[in-house]
Amino acid sequence: MTVPQRSLFCFGLGDTAQYLARVCSAKGWAVGGTVRTAQKAAALGKRGWDVRVFEGAREVSPPQGSDWLISIPPDEKGCPAFHAAAERAETARSITYLSTTGVYGDLDGGWAFEWTPVNPASERAIQRVKAESQWCGVRARVALARLPGIYGPGRSALDRVQAGTARRIVKPGQVFSRVHVEDIARGLFALLEAETPAGVYHFADDAPAPPQDVIAEAARLLGQPAPPEIAFQHAELSPMARSFYSECKRVSNARTKAVLGWRPAYPSYREGLAALMNLEVPAWM
Helix, strand or coil: CCCCCCEEEEECCCHHHHHHHHHHHHCCCEEEEEECCHHHHHHHHCCCCEEEECCCCCCCCCCCCCEEEECCCCECCECHHHHHHHHHHHHCCEEEEEEEHHHHCCCCCCEECCCCCCCCCCHHHHHHHHHHHHHHCCCCCCEEEEECEEEECCECHHHHHHHCCCCEEECCCCCECEEEHHHHHHHHHHHHHHCCCCEEEECCCCCCECHHHHHHHHHHHCCCCCCCEEEHHHCCCCHHHHHHHCCCCEECCHHHHHHHCCCCCCCCHHHHHHHHHCCCCCCCC
């Protein structure tokens, strides 16, 4: 008997979604999704993907029985993809919404578990909670992948140090959780393959750390002196950057590991930065 081909449809083929799309494509899945420009649609279409331009003004019809990944940022109305495709949600094999650990608000350095109640403080986090609620209200089985700070090729402390824009801002007790984009892709693929129940999943590394330590390690790897430390109260920061420092939490991945059997290939920023420095690229890239 012929096994039906699995299909992934990404609402928003951004950086993270493309990593998962490559994994699925390498496994023989059909891949499709939306982008905002015809130029990007043409470029990604060369990979054999079904790519469509979507600006939030019309409905979208993913293939019947496909697995949906939603990564389009929300706005004041919630999730744009929800308004475009919610009526077809029951035709999806699964729905996974990419959210943020910012929905937990400030935990004063405490741990955010997959069952921790949401307590959004910023407007961005409030919009995320609204988008989560929209998708969870449309069907019973929806997975929420809440992500911490994401880094990877072209978007890491290494790039900021090389560009001369890195700063070691020190706020006593401040830590952030983070995750390599490849580990997100592996985790999401494990989630799709396992066909696990609805719920919250944390794809985060094992080592929450102060941001100034990450910059120092990047400088060490590059053989450059670390930028001088700047006390938080004296740092000139944009309102958005300052809002990140207003929250402090550690993100637990314990339940996600137990349910999926997933483990981050880069358990801390040290392994992740070293891999980027050594240009270790997965075979499916």
